[in-house]
Every structure is written in structure tokens, then in C-alpha cells.
Amino acid sequence: MTTTNEAALLAAVPDGLLIGGTWRPASDGATLTVADPATGERVKEIADAAVDDGAAAMDAASEAFPAWAATPARQRAEILRRAFDLVQERADDLALLMTIEMGKPVAEARGEVAYGGEFLRWFSEEAPRLQGRYGANPEGTGRMVVTQHPVGPCFLITPWNFPLAMATRKIAPALAAGCTVVVKPAALTPLTTLFFARILQDAGVPAGVVNVLTTTRTGPVSEGIIRDPRLRKLSFTGSTPVGQKLLEQASGGVLRTSMELGGNAPFVVFDDADLDKAVDGAIAAKFRNIGQACTAANRFVVHRSVAAEFTRRVTERVRAFRTGRGTEPGVTIGPLIDDRAVTKTAALVADAVERGAALRLGGEPVEGPGSFFAATVLADVPAGSDILREEIFGPVVAVVPFDDEDEAVRIANDTEYGLVSYVYTENLARGQRMVERLETGMMGLNVGVVSNAAAPFGGWKHSGLGREGGAEGIHEYLQTKYTMTADP
Ligand code: NAD
Numbered sequence: 131m132t133t134t135n136e137a138a139l140l141a142a143v144p145d146g147l148l149i150g151g152t153w154r155p156a157s158d159g160a161t162l163t164v165a166d167p168a169t170g171e172r173v174k175e176i177a178d179a180a181v182d183d184g185a186a187a188m189d190a191a192s193e194a195f196p197a198w199a200a201t202p203a204r205q206r207a208e209i210l211r212r213a214f215d216l217v218q219e220r221a222d223d224l225a226l227l228m229t230i231e232m233g234k235p236v237a238e239a240r241g242e243v244a245y246g247g248e249f250l251r252w253f254s255e256e257a258p259r260l261q262g263r264y265g266a267n268p269e270g271t272g273r274m275v276v277t278q279h280p281v282g283p284c285f286l287i288t289p290w291n292f293p294l295a296m297a298t299r300k301i302a303p304a305l306a307a308g309c310t311v312v313v314k315p316a317a318l319t320p321l322t323t324l325f326f327a328r329i330l331q332d333a334g335v336p337a338g339v340v341n342v343l344t345t346t347r348t349g350p351v352s353e354g355i356i357r358d359p360r361l362r363k364l365s366f367t368g369s370t371p372v373g374q375k376l377l378e379q380a381s382g383g384v385l386r387t388s389m390e391l392g393g394n395a396p397f398v399v400f401d402d403a404d405l406d407k408a409v410d411g412a413i414a415a416k417f418r419n420i421g422q423a424c425t426a427a428n429r430f431v432v433h434r435s436v437a438a439e440f441t442r443r444v445t446e447r448v449r450a451f452r453t454g455r456g457t458e459p460g461v462t463i464g465p466l467i468d469d470r471a472v473t474k475t476a477a478l479v480a481d482a483v484e485r486g487a488a489l490r491l492g493g494e495p496v497e498g499p500g501s502f503f504a505a506t507v508l509a510d511v512p513a514g515s516d517i518l519r520e521e522i523f524g525p526v527v528a529v530v531p532f533d534d535e536d537e538a539v540r541i542a543n544d545t546e547y548g549l550v551s552y553v554y555t556e557n558l559a560r561g562q563r564m565v566e567r568l569e570t571g572m573m574g575l576n577v578g579v580v581s582n583a584a585a586p587f588g589g590w591k592h593s594g595l596g597r598e599g600g601a602e603g604i605h606e607y608l609q610t611k612y613t614m615t616a617d618p
Contacts, residue, residue: 132166132173136230136457139223144324145176147183147344150190151337157182162346164321167233167465168455168500176320179345184312184354187341191283191310192360194338199280199308203257210254210302213333217247217298220329224322226457228293231319233464233501234419235456246295248583249302249599256604257306267614275613280308281386282362284607285355287314287376289368290467291422291523293322299587299598300365300388301330301340307607309363312341312355316368318467320344353379361385363607367424370547370592388596388606390424390588392521393549396542397427397578398564400535401435403554404576409443411578412527415552417451417505418579420464421525422471424593425550425572425580429511429518431541434531437509441529445490445507448527453502463525465501475503475524478517482528487511492526519545535560543569548590550580571597 132140146153155161155177162178165171179187198206217224225239234242262277284304288296297313304311315323327342345351356364356379364380366373367390380387397415399408415427432440456464466472472495479493492506506526511518517528532538542551550572553564561575571589574580581587586597596606 132171132230136226139226140174140230140321142223142325143174143227143321144328145174147177147179147187148324148327148340148342149183149187150193150341151331156180157186162317162344164231164318166230167467170499170501173230174321176324176344178347179343179351180347181350181354183343184351185358187312187343188283188355188358188360190338190341191312194336195283195310198310198336198339201308203260203306203308206306206308207254207257209334210250210257210305213330213335214247214250214254216329216333217243217250217326221247224294224325227322227325228319229456229464231321232290232293233456233467235461235464238419239456242292242295245581245583246292246298249295249298252583252599253302253306253604256303256601260604260608272617273615275615277611277613278608279611281607281609282309283360284309284311284363284365285314285352285361286311287352287364287366287368288316288323290316290319291419293319294326296367297323297326299603300367303598303603304365304607305335305339307604309607310339312343314343314345314348314352317344317346317348352376356380356385357382359383363387365596365606366390373594386606386609388598389594390598391592391594392547393424393426393589393593394428394519394521394545394547395425395550395552395570396568397430397552398538398542398554399430399432399436399440400538400553400555400557400560401433402557402560403436404556405436405440405443407576408440408554409447411552411554411574411576412440412444413447413578415574415578416527417448417463417525420466422467422523424521426522427552427578428522428528429541430527430529431532431538432529433538434533437529437531441490441507441509444527448491448505448507451505453496453504455500463505466503466524467501469501471523472501472503475522475526478520478522478524479506479508479526482508482511482515482517485512485515487515487528535563539564539567546592549593550574550589552578
């Protein structure tokens with residue numbers, strides 16, 4: 131049930147498409163319904179964009195581009211900084227909105243506001259620091275000038291699991307670089323993006339620089355934009371199969387692309403680990419966002435001599451969790467995003483148990499309204515189980531024992547994904563060897579959460595292309611020009 135507070139907040143969220151600085155209905159008047167995954171209840175009806183709305187958004191982004199690209203970096207930075215300040219002021223509203231539409235507990239949603247907001251501050255500071263270079267060519271027959279230029283209008287597609295952070299992680303560097311954008315949030319969680327777009331307007335982002343399309347007609351609307359010859363860049367966060375399809379579409383326009391795709395993170399615990407720290411890290415790496423994070427630990431690869439004790443301690447911690455709507459005090463586990471996610475999680479657990487895994491806790495959907503799955507612990511998960519190959523995206527711990535370091539590395543790298551790995555060891559040399567040997571774009575060494583606005587977030591192998599955040603993040607939205615000039 132929504133409270134009076136929630137109703138007032140939901141009423142304040144725009145229900146249109148943001149195109150060229152104005153909020154408008156879909157061209158054919160279609161609407162889509164947003165629901166609360168904890169109750170299944172409808173919470174708001176908003177515009178459902180059609181293909182020609184995509185073309186209108188591209189018109190707006192293209193028209194706004196030259197002026198925004200020519201706006202001094204300091205001025206762009208100050209607008210982003212104002213947006214950061216407004217996000218802090220409206221943090222409670224943003225957090226509550228995420229809990230309503232996505233399900234994560236409010237305390238975690240507050241954490242996302244802090245993390246997501248930081249991209250606005252970081253890139254507001256990065257924009258004025260962009261530098262080129264100048265030098266004589268080695269033959270001494272000319273001068274080389276290297277400059278950076280915004281790539282042009284960008285299409286940004288975000289997933290439902292981090293409704294604010296995935297938007298700021300793309301929009302902030304794009305705007306800092308001087309690009310204009312069309313943003314398409316997931317149809318399951320569009321409200322946070324709409325509310326954030328209003329914040330950007332209030333911060334002074336000019337009309338047409340940020341355009342927002344909410345739609346259930348995802349495939350055709352997106353393809354129309356990706357094939358628009360005015361588009362210069364596609365940035366996507368979502369599943370690997372959709373990313374692969376979009377890369378094919380992007381090849382027509384030879385678009386710059388950034389792909390933040392799926393993960394299958396190993397969480398490796400050696401016999402020389404500090405087990406207290408490892409258990410704390412495991413809880414954070416697994417249960418943050420109800421397990422629905424691309425960085426979530428998917429496989430707990432634990433030395434056989436400590437596997438039983440590690441599993442026992444994790445199980446005790448998980449037993450104390452409280453499941454419920456994320457607005458209720460003390461709730462640590464909210465609902466999954468929808469019933470499909472519940473069915474998929476149940477199938478992965480059933481497959482592992484059939485193959486011989488030991489169910490220590492949970493294992494079933496929770497009866498009643500909403501899309502809940504009980505926090506689950508599985509020990510001795512046999513090789514070949516689906517749960518070790520597929521992204522779980524649910525609150526399930528799967529423990530796999532190993533006997534020596536080489537075996538741990540082999541198991542950890544035995545996946546087409548390569549986003550993040552976690553390693554717990556008190557042995558410095560072993561930690562360094564793991565940094566060299568694990569095939570992931572990010573690594574947590576004795577720590578269970580790696581995300582930071584100042585760090586280059588991204589994966590190897592099928593986990594993606596490009597980096598978001600850090601000094602690297604803004605270069606995804608810049609193109610290099612080299613000019614040879616004659617000697618003076
Ligand atoms: P998804 O691929 O189904 O959807 C992601 C986004 O793509 C949504 O906005 C969706 O509407 C859109 N989309 C779906 N089909 C499309 C199509 N044919 N054309 C254009 N857009 C399309 O993924 P999801 O279920 O929303 O999100 C979960 C996935 O995202 C997981 O695999 C997770 O690992 C990944 N993810 C990755 C990161 C990262 O940074 N690497 C971060 C968060 C989530």
C-alpha cells in the first residue's frame with residue numbers, strides 16, 4: 131500500500147516524455163504502467179514512446195548539440211555540480227522512489243543516491259581538466275597538436291537494477307564531455323530517471339541536451355535511434371545477449387559503443403583468509419540489491435578446509451535477514467524485480483539441488499503478494515550446475531569447494547564473463563598472484579564492494595567494452611583529433 135507521502139511523491143514525478151525541454155505524451159497517446167514489485171500494485175501510468183518519438187528525441191539532441199559542445203567546460207561543470215547538490219537535497223525522495231519501483235530496502239536506496247550522485251560531482255570536476263597535447267614530431271619537421279572533441283548525440287540505455295546510478299554514470303560524463311543524450315530507462319523502473327531528469331532541468335541543463343524516452347516498445351524504438359545517422363555513440367548497460375544484438379545494430383553507423391554487460395563473479399576464499407572479513411564481504415557482495423547486481427558474487431569458491439565453517443557462518447547471518455517491502459523498518463531483503471525473476475531463481479536452485487547440492491537455507495519463493503524469493507544458501511554445488519554458469523540475479527549463495535590455488539583459478543576463470551572477482555587471503559604474494567591470474571576487469575581484494583565514481587568500472591570478455599567512471603569514463607564520450615602544423 132502506498133502511504134500519503136508516497137502518493138505525493140509519485141504525483142510529483144513527470145508522466146511524459148522529455149523531448150527538447152518539454153514534457154509530452156507519446157505521439158500515439160499510449161501509456162505504460164509501473165508497478166511496485168513488493169505488492170504487485172500499479173503505482174503510476176506514464177507515456178509509452180513510439181518509434182517517431184525516438185526520431186523527435188534525436189531531432190532535439192542533434193539541434194542542441196552544437197551549442198552545448200561549444201559551452202565552456204566550466205559552465206557545463208557548474209550545471210553538473212548544481213545537479214549533484216539537488217540530488218543531495220532530494221535524496222530522500224529519490225531513495226523512496228527507487229524502493230517503490232524497484233524494491234530495494236530504503237537504506238540501500240540511500241546508498242545508491244550517494245554512489246549515483248557522486249558521478250555528477252566527479253565529472254563536474256573532470257570536465258575543466260580535459261587536456262590535449264602539443265609537441266614537435268620526431269623528425270623535427272612539424273608540430274603535432276592533439277585535441278579532444280565531444281563525439282556528438284549519444285543514446286544511453288539503462289537497466290532496472292540501479293535506476294539512479296546507471297543513469298548518472300552515463301549522463302554525467304556525456305554532459306561533461308559536451309555531448310547531448312537520449313536516455314531510455316528500463317520500462318520496469320522509469321520513475322527515478324524521470325524525477326532525475328526534472329532535477330537536471332532545475333540545475334540548468336538546456337533544452338534538448340537531455341531527452342528521456344520511456345517505452346515498452348523497446349526493440350523498435352531503440353533500433354530506430356541506433357540506425358539514425360545523426361547518432362554517434364551508444365552506451366548500454368544490461369544483459370549480454372541484448373548487448374550483442376545492439377552491437378550488430380551499431381555496426382551500420384560505425385558507432386562508438388560502451389557495453390556494461392552481465393557478470394558471473396567468483397568470490398574466492400583461501401584457507402589463509404580472515405574468515406570474519408570474508409563473511410562480511412560475502413554478505414555485501416551477494417545480498418546488496420537482493421543479489422540483483424552485475425557485480426554480485428555468483429560463485430563462492432572456498433578452500434575445502436574452511437568451506438563448512440564459512441558456509442555455517444554465512445547461513446547464520448542470512449537466517450537473521452528480514453524479508454519484506456523495502457519501506458518497512460529493519461527489512462534487509464526486498465522483492466525481486468518481477469515474477470519471472472522468481473521463477474528463474476527457483477529453477478537455478480532446483481537444478482543445483484537435483485545435481486546434488488546441499489540446501490542449507492531457503493530455496494523457495496515466498497508465499498503471498500509481491501515477487502519474493504527466500505534468501506538461500508547452497509553448499510557443495512557440483513560442477514556443471516546451471517547456477518555456476520548463469521547469472522543468478524537473486525539472493526542465493528552457491529558454495530563450491532576447491533583444493534589448491536590452481537584449481538581455484540581454473541574454477542574462477544571458467545566462465546565467458548569477466549566483470550569482477552573477489553579474493554580473500556591474508557597472504558600478500560598470493561593476493562598479487564590472483565591480481566595477475568583472474569580474468570576480470572575489476573577485483574576486490576579482501577573487500578566485497580568495488581564500485582566507486584573515481585574508478586574505471588567495466589569488464590573483460592563477454593562482460594563488455596569500455597569503462598564508466600574515473601578518468602577513463604569521460605573519454606568514452608570524446609574523440610581525438612590530431613593536427614599537423616608546419617614549423618613556425
Ligand atoms: P536487459 O538486457 O533485459 O535490459 C537492459 C536495458 O535494455 C533495458 O532498458 C531494456 O529495456 C533494454 N532492452 C531490452 N531489450 C532491448 C532491445 N532489443 N533493444 C534495445 N534495448 C533493449 O537487462 P536487465 O534485465 O534490465 O538488466 C539485468 C542485466 O544487466 C544483467 O545481465 C546485469 O548483469 C546487467 N547489468 C550490467 C551492469 C554493468 O555495469 N555491467 C550493471 C547493471 C546490470
